[in-house]
Amino acid sequence: MFELEDIGRPVAKIKVVGVGGGGSNAVNSMLAANIYGVEFITVNTDAQHLEASLAPVKVKIGAGLTKGLGAGSNPVIGRQAAIDDKDTLAGCIEGADMIFITAGMGGGTGTGASPVVASLAREMGILAVGVVTKPFYYEGRKRAINAEDGIRELKKYVDTLIIIPNDRIHLVVEKGTPLLKSFSIANDVLRQAIQGISDLILIPGLINLDFADVKSIMENAGRAVIGVGNGKGDGGAFEAAKRAISNPLLEESSIEGAKGILINLTGGLNMSIDAVQEAASLIYDSADDEANIILGAVINPDMEDDVRVTVIATGLEDRVVKAELPQVKKWTPDKKPISLKGSDRILSKNIGMPRSEQKPIERIIYKEAVKEPEKTADNIRSAEPEQNLLEMLAKENEDQKPVLNESILPQEDIYDIPTFLRKKTGD
Structure with missing residues (x-):
């Protein structure tokens, strides 16, 4: 049964923290999209880049360490900068029920400082979700190693981690797309991930869904994926759901094996119950039978005939391990x-x-x-055990004894004969 949200209920406080240059760029993209009810913070060691951020709250870290010139792509410096100003960072996220930590992994500040922000959130009992990108292949092995190390460290502290590999951008853009536009697409995926979750919590909906529902799916959930799909007109909800569960930009582009799934359908005033049922059924059929699935539906009059489906699937650790086992x-x-x-x-x-x-x-x-060899009287060895070995060798093949003379053998063959035999033949 549908029920209207209670507008008077307490509203969860959500903050987005963009760490480093990549995180700051993602925050700028989200601010341009006018995400409802979310506070934005940017954190950086680079004073110049921080100044260009559109976020209302800007935190410069490690001023004494970096002099405001950045971390030089060194995660150790980025981490130390965050530790030096951890009290300031803690003050910025205080009071939040949930924070999103977004960063581009592989550099210095985002890679090194974002795990520190996540650890502070865990200490303060704040639900923390990491939404990060991995570098392009052509950015080099060193940056890739930094990214993997940073992701491994971040994963220790966040409840849920969503990873977007930049190398997959080419799957959704046409050949010849300008580099700037390609990066904006990656930022938009970060924005969609965060907006899809925050809208579930903050925007009043027809199907009751609140922060407690989201928390039950995302708390201590580990690796996760998020898919966002759009459709229009008749069958639009079904098409949007299909696109949402096969997002090529996400590192794990399938919801198979997920332990928890959040579904949010957002549409105009004409969105029907049939459209919701078709979209939800497609996702249910793709999910594991044991998955905890929560559905929310939101009406946005501005969307008219458009439908957007957001799917968040969590708890994918077991599936990743199984995928690596060889088939024998x-x-x-x-x-x-x-x-x-x-x-x-x-x-x-x-x-x-x-x-x-x-x-x-x-x-x-x-x-x-x-x-x-033919057995003759000359070469049959004596079988008596007490016979001395040297006597056996000396008596064997008496007719071949002259061959062992050093004067007859080539020089290199002399040294192939054991010493004790050479001495004996020279007697």
């Missing part, structure tokens, strides 16, 4: 004999044949590779 297929040999060059006489008749029909390889190799 049992090998069965070919029944036909295989011809191996140079070894036909030994092996080819046995390959693929039943054990009962195989010929002993040892016998074949021995008979062909080794020719047994």
